[in-house]
Amino acid sequence: MAVNNPFARKRRHLGEHAAEWTIRIVASFSILVIFLIFIFVFREASSLLTSKSEPAEQPTTNVVATTDDRPEIYNPDSGPEPGSVTTTTTVVKDSDKPEVYNPDVTMVGMDEPVVTTTSIVTLDDRPEVYNPDSGPEPGSVIAAAAAPYEAHEQPTLWDNITSNVWQPVGENPKFGVWPLLIGTLKTTLIAILIGAPLGILAALYSAFFAPRKLREVLKPAIELLAGFPSVVIGFFCLTTVASLLQDITGSQFRLNALIGGIGLSLAVIPIVFTIAEDALSAVPKTLREASLALGSTEWQTAYRVMLPAAAPGVFAAVLLGVGRAFGETMIAIMATGNAPLSSWSPATPARTLAATIGSEMGEVVWGSEHYGVLFLLGIFLFVVSFGLNALTELYVKQRLIKKFQGA
């Protein structure tokens, strides 16, 4: 409380000064971190813009397509011998991740034993940076691999991003985001179509119809659901829901956008319920009493008076639910099938933006074009979810306050 106290200056000990200054410094530190988030997520993607001017260099980086958990990059400076084949093969590591490596590298890899132990993977802690500028040794395999890229014309990055294929690892990486956007919209839509009505109706029930005992069960139950780690929900959908739904529908794909949408709706329901319930109980009691006094029944009051009166809050609940479904990662990775298809059908697998970042960031070469594109997707997620939150924060809350201030 900023109360101006004329006596506040008297009797101040050194300890007090220290405590106050610590609080100030720590607070400004955390505020700094909050603003740094904005800066750094954008900074990492900015490498894309600089690399755009020299597109010919980019493909060479992809020769070192690691399939590993950690980025490790071949570094010619650390002593590349004329037959740098051995160094290259260590790059081709086996892991449990889906492997799509460059055919050229595999060709080299066939001469050398491919390392398959997973324990070794954790040993390489140090990311090394492959430097294409230093140039491969004459006669090395990399030179041969890089040659075809110079032959045909490289499309610009923008063309690549707006194309229809997402195939980031390979001879000719394709970063078409349309399949990802379609997948994200598809699963988010399913999640909201399931989650929003359930959440809002349950909130209505809890606020107006439920006997007190049931309400006392419902609210902690929702809190419990909100506390479920998303990886657990993803696991439940992956095992139980997927099998159940395949038995019922006989769908071709075991994991598909519908399963993912159901999983995401489980994450959406607590948010929608909590905020919608808050909004419904914030409607002044007088409205309800007036409606009942005019002879309408309890359900008419709930559906035709209270729900419209709380509409901005309910709208905010749905918006925040959209934000949650849109950015949820683990459920989307585990339950959607995770295949970047350009299909709107809920029965086909989908891959969301967040799931793409989550499943590919761990294997990407840090600083590469792929890395930049993933950060670009991250910025998109950030901006959209931030925008949704800002919209509810600024617009919806203001409207709610205005609406009920006179009441």
Added chain:
Amino acid sequence: MNVFSGQRPLSKRLLGFFAVLIAATAAVAIIGLLLGMLGTFSIKGFPNLDWEFLSEFPRNNNTEGGIWPALAGTTLLVLLMTILGVPIGTATAIYLTEYARQNSFFARSVRFAVNTLAGVPSIVFGLFGVGFFIQFLGGGVERITGNASFGDGSLLWSAATLAVLTLPVVIVAVEEALRAVPRDLREASLALGATRWQTIRNVVLPNSVTGILTGSILAVGRGAGEVAAILFVGVTYSSEVLPGSVTDKFMHLGYHLYVLATQSPDVDKALPLQYATTLVLLGLTFLLNFTAIFIRSRLRKN
């Protein structure tokens, strides 16, 4: 109750009945889903949950053995995250409510940033962890001191990422707790000649400690089950040893479950382990949540 409802036409009464029925169905469906999840995990998980499972290392490519390193890694991560995040969040909240001018542009913009950050997807915080902690801070340390151990994902950077993720939640919760202290108490203390800091220490904090504790524990509970944010800042799916220092990589229950469920060489064989791991992870997060609820109800009584 409404005395006229008996005279309404049947169609209207049916409509009313269905309106309430639909709402009730939604509520029951949610509870049913929750019970279904808990039931499935309990039935399939408890038979595999024993002391050996908790205390042993995974064997044979994660298809046998226990989850001890993942359990220990998660616990260490949560502890470190709490140490890093909660004091900072509390200090920030104290600064915002007690020191900053309430309607200044600065205070409003910080509050706006905090509120909106709480809704940003956790994967974005993971990207921030890579860009800021590992590449900028870790890379900076590496360039200056030549110590390479900070330039890669580690327990420290994961905990820092999660601390940033929970920071908005902690700040909002603590601010709420501090605001709940009546203004009169502060003014009385100031009027008696106490300085601002003395007021905070002797009046505001003792009266809001419940709220601060519950809010912090709930925020930490959110961080404990979080996987997306740490996917690429230091978690590993196989480790022969426990992390010995903060710069080591670590195993995590949630990530372990994710890897077992999606990338295990033999998913069916690992299925019992997955259910048991789920139970342990749920137990850990619920433990935190129930502690918060317990503290809240207990201190409210006093």
